[in-house]
Amino acid sequence: MKYLSEYRNLEATKSYLDLIANKVTRTWNIMEVCGGQTHGLVRNGILDLLPQQVQMIHGPGCPVCVTPLSLIDKAIELLEKGIIVCSFGDMIRVPGSKKSLLEAKADGGDLRILYSPLEAVKIAKNNPEKEVVFFAVGFETTAPANALSVLHAQKEGLTNYSILVSHVLVPPAMEAILDDEFCNIDAFLGAGHVCAIMGNEEYHPLSKKYNIPIIITGFEPLDLVQGIYMAVCQLEAGIHKVENQYSRVVKEEGNLAAKKVIQQVFEVGNREWRGIGEIPNSGYKVRKEFIAYDAETKFNIENIKVPESSICIAGEILRGIKKPRECPAFGKTCNPSNPLGAPMVSSEGACAAYFHFSNNEI
Amino acid sequence: MIDYKIINLGHGSGGLMTRNLLDDIIFKTFSNPFLDKKHDGSVVKIEGRIAISTDSFVISPIFFKGGNIGELAVNGTVNDVAMCGAQPKYLSLAFIIEEGLKVDDFVKIVNSIKKTADNCGVQIITGDTKVVERGKGDQIFINTTGFGSVNPKGNIAAENIKVGDKIIVNGCIAQHGMAIMSQREGLEFESTIVSDTTNLNFIANDLINAFGLGIHLFRDATRGGLASVLTEIASDIKKGVSINENDLPLERQVAAACEILGLDPLYVANEGVFVAIVDRGIADEVVKLMQNDSKGRHAVCIGDITKEHPNKVVMKSAIGGKRIVSPMIGEQLPRIC
Numbered sequence: 001m002k003y004l005s006e007y008r009n010l011e012a013t014k015s016y017l018d019l020i021a022n023k024v025t026r027t028w029n030i031m032e033v034c035g036g037q038t039h040g041l042v043r044n045g046i047l048d049l050l051p052q053q054v055q056m057i058h059g060p061g062c063p064v065c066v067t068p069l070s071l072i073d074k075a076i077e078l079l080e081k082g083i084i085v086c087s088f089g090d091m092i093r094v095p096g097s098k099k100s101l102l103e104a105k106a107d108g109g110d111l112r113i114l115y116s117p118l119e120a121v122k123i124a125k126n127n128p129e130k131e132v133v134f135f136a137v138g139f140e141t142t143a144p145a146n147a148l149s150v151l152h153a154q155k156e157g158l159t160n161y162s163i164l165v166s167h168v169l170v171p172p173a174m175e176a177i178l179d180d181e182f183c184n185i186d187a188f189l190g191a192g193h194v195c196a197i198m199g200n201e202e203y204h205p206l207s208k209k210y211n212i213p214i215i216i217t218g219f220e221p222l223d224l225v226q227g228i229y230m231a232v233c234q235l236e237a238g239i240h241k242v243e244n245q246y247s248r249v250v251k252e253e254g255n256l257a258a259k260k261v262i263q264q265v266f267e268v269g270n271r272e273w274r275g276i277g278e279i280p281n282s283g284y285k286v287r288k289e290f291i292a293y294d295a296e297t298k299f300n301i302e303n304i305k306v307p308e309s310s311i312c313i314a315g316e317i318l319r320g321i322k323k324p325r326e327c328p329a330f331g332k333t334c335n336p337s338n339p340l341g342a343p344m345v346s347s348e349g350a351c352a353a354y355f356h357f358s359n360n361e362i
Numbered sequence: 363m364i365d366y367k368i369i370n371l372g373h374g375s376g377g378l379m380t381r382n383l384l385d386d387i388i389f390k391t392f393s394n395p396f397l398d399k400k401h402d403g404s405v406v407k408i409e410g411r412i413a414i415s416t417d418s419f420v421i422s423p424i425f426f427k428g429g430n431i432g433e434l435a436v437n438g439t440v441n442d443v444a445m446c447g448a449q450p451k452y453l454s455l456a457f458i459i460e461e462g463l464k465v466d467d468f469v470k471i472v473n474s475i476k477k478t479a480d481n482c483g484v485q486i487i488t489g490d491t492k493v494v495e496r497g498k499g500d501q502i503f504i505n506t507t508g509f510g511s512v513n514p515k516g517n518i519a520a521e522n523i524k525v526g527d528k529i530i531v532n533g534c535i536a537q538h539g540m541a542i543m544s545q546r547e548g549l550e551f552e553s554t555i556v557s558d559t560t561n562l563n564f565i566a567n568d569l570i571n572a573f574g575l576g577i578h579l580f581r582d583a584t585r586g587g588l589a590s591v592l593t594e595i596a597s598d599i600k601k602g603v604s605i606n607e608n609d610l611p612l613e614r615q616v617a618a619a620c621e622i623l624g625l626d627p628l629y630v631a632n633e634g635v636f637v638a639i640v641d642r643g644i645a646d647e648v649v650k651l652m653q654n655d656s657k658g659r660h661a662v663c664i665g666d667i668t669k670e671h672p673n674k675v676v677m678k679s680a681i682g683g684k685r686i687v688s689p690m691i692g693e694q695l696p697r698i699c
Contacts (some may be wrong), residue, residue: 046678221679
């Protein structure tokens, strides 16, 4: 686990911060796409170590934050039908229109918090008399394991396992942000773990079309400052291309085995993003061949639709138009104990990161 | 002689089966002059100021790497009394057992309680046993109450803390929480992390004997971890707490497990870690004394009390940045990616 020391090295980080300060000549807005990167920046106090001219904008890359309210209500509906619902921990505190999954559990729902969808398959196998649904949330990162769970269930001949899919894709979201009339992003730090699965191929046309540097970046402090330096170098030189800072993990072609599993079970389709709305071809849905494993179809809950909160500005936060502290509800009516929107709940949400770690108030 | 393999509702009836359970296991194991009277309570003589603490233990799994719920129930309460600056002497012990608990497991827990109590120098002097229906408990819940005399040489109180005081921890953080996590259903991963559950009463008493009023506060960092203790202290004393990330004692494999599961070790539970806030003039000697004790081998100074940022805990990150350490809201949860 060398990354716990080498990529958190004080001197190396300082030297990149100095390089950034020496290189920058004007204000640049750089969006880190992933919530994990936001937390890395805030948790390590990097935002305050950067020169004023380098403004980090927090992107939509938190899978919990962009999961629409209606999907949470659908999961709660399944719990209330007596179905065993399995979920990653981040999701359970996010408020639905009436309550969160955690509150639905307190009301008697059988909610299981897991690390892996394969555990959910095991639960289905051990409880043949019950239906088991895995709440399959996430970007391209979690898609292979979720797809694999379907293949495992099929192999085991299980008919009581299905997934409630809320998979979203990063490149279409980046494109939607760039198309927004209020967009002021000069460069992206691409999400390293997404590219570890999908590779860099999809980012080249994006960089070319919008003349924007995209640096695929990891999550440790040194990854982040090096990624920012690479972005600043491109911006100051007036060039724009895809660069891979996270080459120790990310290969140009990605993980071919993982991509194959995704393609086997999922196909690309339109997806609704919380706070942003529907983005064409921005998510995965279950292929027809595997429709028996699609919980929405199986339990006839496709039509549950819920309007978003009128107070929460999650959409503007997720598109990088506003920062958490610009929200009038931040830290007041909206806080981690009483979140109005998902960015305040999720461990990777920008609002939660600011609430927990930001030193602006020190 | 025990002729039953599992605990059933009859063992909580108050009748003959209850008496058998007590005679066969409880009284036999904990036999002492107080308990042998088989009365509902005990009469004891304690001199000076008395510290009392009670705690309930509801942990799953009940057996974990490095200990079990019984050991935890003794050490936890003993430590709470010790953190008041007192030497615990007596303990009450109440079981709530779920119908179906294996008698072998119960005996293991009771033996462990006896051994741990002996190590701590405390006696079990009163207790209670109830049995609840299957599904209404989680195998076994234990409540313990401890009491003992406050060491007259010390005065442990948050109001004694002043700007410049040093913050010292006795050992590596996050071990207990990660030992439990590594064994929970759905989270199982290969690890050799063991719980740090232990008694801290002797080391705490030695510190008071050696440094008296120079020791301003003790607090054991159990549920909510080190972060919760420090944020509570900052809020209580209305002064700032500054710590250095690089100084936090953390074993490599615990750090790695926290990374894998996406947990912040600052918020992970401990059972053998305590914070001492001491006069800055004696800090080095306090660390040395701790390091000479098996319960304080990894003792280190992690920060100090400041005039700046009152009510807040601020951590200097490994790369030289600063961040607030905020109170934990709910449980730390496994994350998506």
